[in-house]
Amino acid sequence: MKFPIIVLDLDGTLLNSKKEISDRNYNAIMDCSNLGMKFIFATARPPRAVRSFMNEEILKVGSFVYYNGAYIDCKHTGIYKHISIESEVTAELIDYCLNCNPDLDLSLEVKDEWITLREYDYSTVMQVKDNPIVKPLEELKRLEASKILFSGKIDMISFQEKFKMKLNILITDNGNLVQVSSPKASKENAVAALCKG
Incomplete structure (x- = not known):
């Protein structure tokens, strides 16, 4: 064949x-x-x-x-x-991003589970049918994420410089959504x- x-x-x-x-x-x-x-x-x-x-x-x-x-x-x-992204790197990324912008829309995908810090209507922002599960910050920081997503104001040059050796960083949706995964x-x-x- x-x-x-x-x-x-x-x-x-x-x-x-x-x-x-x-x-x-x-x-x-x-x-x-x-x-x-x-x-x-x-x-x-x-x-x-x-x-x-x-x-x-x-x-x-x-x-x-x-x-x-x-x-x-x-x-x-x-x-x-x-x-996955190692939990230590997940925690480092979350801390960095929230220190830069506490109101950042940040969520994690772990296999087929979508998780976030707070209630938010993602259907309007990301054009999806379902909203993520809300979990506490400390629990999110312990996860080995398949992917981390965020949108909102953040200095992307500094972010990329800090994490470029630890993560794959993909900016999509006309620069409005950042998708992060393991470099492997x-x-x-x-x-x-x-x-x-």
């Missing part, structure tokens, strides 16, 4: 502008799967978001890379991997691990 594995991103690739899989794309995936081709879906999104976009048939044929490689879920090979986490590494499995 010329292409035994196909890797697809979601946003801007598999999903259309309405965040849907077109009939054409769905049929192509199912036809390729019936020929024995394997699929890896690699995204920055969390598992719950992926489940909301994809039907059961697509979920069954794929292996999944979430949070840009920080979390791998493959029922076919039994590979489950979490490449990448789609490339996750796909390579799945291909070996």
